[in-house]
Amino acid sequence: MPYYIGDVIQQEQKLIARTPEKFRETGVDVRIDSRAEAVDPQTGEVRLADGTKLSYDTLVLATGTTPLTPGIPGESLAGVFTLKKFTDALRIKAWLAEVPCRRAIIIGAGFIGMEMAEALRRRSIETTVYNRGTLPVGRWDPEFGKIILEELQRQGVAFVTGVDAQAIEEGKGHRLGMITNRGVDEADLVLLAVGIRPDVALARQMGLPLGKSGAIGVNFSQRTARENVYAVGDCAESFHRVSRRWVNIPLGDIANKQGRIAGVNIGGGAMIFPGIVGAQSFKVFDLEVAATGLSEREALAAGFAPAAVLIWGKAIAGSMPGNSELGLKLIADRATGRLLGAQAVGKAGAVSRINTLSAALWAGLSLDDAGWLDLAYAPPFSGSWDPIHIAAQKLRREL
């Protein structure tokens, strides 16, 4: 499928420009390219960067996250990007359309680093991922990290470990030079994908309490400590149903849900956000990578005594053509047998298993439940013993 980059960018920019107009019909005043600089919760006023003051009865903070950067010289050079907002993606697309981009460097191997490695390789751009640790996506078990690393290498992505980024400068053969403890490398695009933090500048300036996670503290109605101020999405905390703690897991589906909850409550309804279990996934080339619940480290921190098992099974029945390996890790509490978390990696079926286990975590099920769950068995979709059953029964025996 060919990409017509120029057209796409123009269309997307038109779409953004038309947003205020589209909302005006519904009575909503949407301002783009406007920056809220300060809020006075006493008078109920928001001050914009251009000096305009807007008064409010109810305020919703949906300030999202700010991408972290390594804090090294040269981060503001043309061709150096972070990727957080829609407009960041447009800027990257515009750069790729403008510059003959033959080589790209990605600093960091989290979700964004992995997804962008695939996106850049699909454009036949030589891509290198520089990572501090030895394996990508450190939240997953090292055995899965190795599988993901092999997939990257199979798809022609170079992976450099033990990297400490030091500076970015003008390049010679390419647009940019990347200086690290591992030497000097050149590329036409550098993506800084080392993480994000909740953007709580306005909340802090308003004196709103933040949670331990650093994100804005809210209750189950998405209200902050101030009755008429709500916070939703990546800048706010969520209640984790497994750890029973308030956490910050910045993901789009959680933000969507919290936005709806706040909207209903502001509109006079009464609705609570029942929390999360930490379900997450990404695709990297031909691999599905997914996780839910707590990692072993998170389980320990929450006061559990975690035990874990990692098995390799088949995505569908062993006898069927087109089968593939599925890795599944389960984490449970040694004391109670309660299921605490799961991770899965495979060419197919990983997200499906993690979603089933997310429902199990939501309900607080145990390994005894997970080992005997009634699933919709047919050979094209699973074995009669699903990897979920096999892993749960194995871990149950080991407790």
Next chain:
Amino acid sequence: MPYYIGDVIQQEQKLIARTPEKFRETGVDVRIDSRAEAVDPQTGEVRLADGTKLSYDTLVLATGTTPLTPGIPGESLAGVFTLKKFTDALRIKAWLAEVPCRRAIIIGAGFIGMEMAEALRRRSIETTVYNRGTLPVGRWDPEFGKIILEELQRQGVAFVTGVDAQAIEEGKGHRLGMITNRGVDEADLVLLAVGIRPDVALARQMGLPLGKSGAIGVNFSQRTARENVYAVGDCAESFHRVSRRWVNIPLGDIANKQGRIAGVNIGGGAMIFPGIVGAQSFKVFDLEVAATGLSEREALAAGFAPAAVLIWGKAIAGSMPGNSELGLKLIADRATGRLLGAQAVGKAGAVSRINTLSAALWAGLSLDDAGWLDLAYAPPFSGSWDPIHIAAQKLRREL
């Protein structure tokens, strides 16, 4: 992938023949082609068809099901089959290898009828399904039945409705003639796929109580009314966690689980079978078809006040290539908001959603839970609002 039917059959028959030998090494006496004709529970003896008597301390009944037939003249003609056992499949394969089979007739449009329609079409055999009702797989909503019918027709399977089978006789242009109220048709193979019933002949002869379903009554340890007699699989009942009733749902994964439970208990362990939620699925050509929990009729029979919603959503995020429509029906109790059942049909993602909802049913979750479940969102795998969320919230509003 070419099929070498003769070889496959020979290999499979060798496999069967070697079974007793393989088990002998482990001290287990496996007898094939042996029919248990009677059991004397007083003396603890099984009498085989050849007169041999075997004594037992513990007996396991795993007699499975018997296929139903319409009970019409000609059912025993060569080329007329039912499909229940592995050896039935071998007989059908042998027939296809022996006869130039150009046309096949399938009586019945349940799981077996659908799966065999696909298998026969894949061998380029002209296939007609004759069905009593107007749509295939009556357990699914008629809107889904129509989608399945369209898929059959798209794949060149003829579907004749309102059929009452009357007789099978020798054919003229083909091996067999099929006489129904809709006229006479000819084919080289006729498959009778009108249903199955639990095979409880031995249990009845032993005086064991049967459940209301007609299958053998068992407790959570798979014990029958006799302390040293167990029953497992298609011939036995299972506890349905949603209806809280004992039912007979003859499926391979349930049979596997019950066999393991009985084995552990016979071996001196203590393990209970925690029951089922009615999860089931089949593939028909390019469609995944799945269901779990109760249908509206079953919900009514179990004393609930069912309400239902059926939505069409996307299997993955709307913006992604390779997307497909996913139909999802949810059934809930009007009085309590408790989730009671679900059905799904689509080219992809149907079984995955039904498995997630099966875990929800297992735990007794409500629509309020299902509408906000934390699932592993990423655009290649779902929208940020999954069809599960959309359907559950819609049905919740309608209660």
